[in-house]
Amino acid sequence: MxxxxxxxxxxxxxxxxxxxxxxxxxxxxxxxxEGIPVGTIKKATTGKGNASKEEMIEAMCSKGHAPCDDNEADALAILYLKKEGEIYV
Missing domain, CATH: 1.20.5 (Single alpha-helices involved in coiled-coils or other helix-helix interfaces)
Incomplete structure (x- = not known):
């Protein structure tokens, strides 16, 4: 190696x-x-496939959540993707 x-x-x-x-x-x-590409999560959540961590947090705040960090915001975004049927995992 x-x-x-x-x-x-x-x-x-x-x-x-x-x-x-x-x-x-x-x-x-x-x-x-099944994996979900990062750009897919970001685009469905913010409309931008290259959204920043801050934009992901803001998007989840706009849905009534208070994520403690970008990881929690990403997890919530994936939950919304699955729940709303925008992507099949």
Whole structure:
């Protein structure tokens, strides 16, 4: 294995490991799963596929929520996508 330099590569490796673990767990428990591209979530929530973290938080606040951070705002946005039937996961 070759050593890569930089945090972007580290983040990609960590994400890959997380995705593999989550996929294995879902398969083991026979839970259907599918990824949603980040741009899809942002576009459905704000109208912009490249919305900032602040814009995602503002969008959830406009729906009556008070997310503590951008991660919570993203989770709420995914819930709305599924609930409103805009995307099938």
């Amino acid at each position: 070759r050593r890569h330099v930089g945090t972007d590569t580290d983040a990609a490796h960590i994400y890959g490991g997380f995705l593999a673990t989550l996929t294995a767990w879902c398969e083991h428990h026979q839970i259907p799963h």
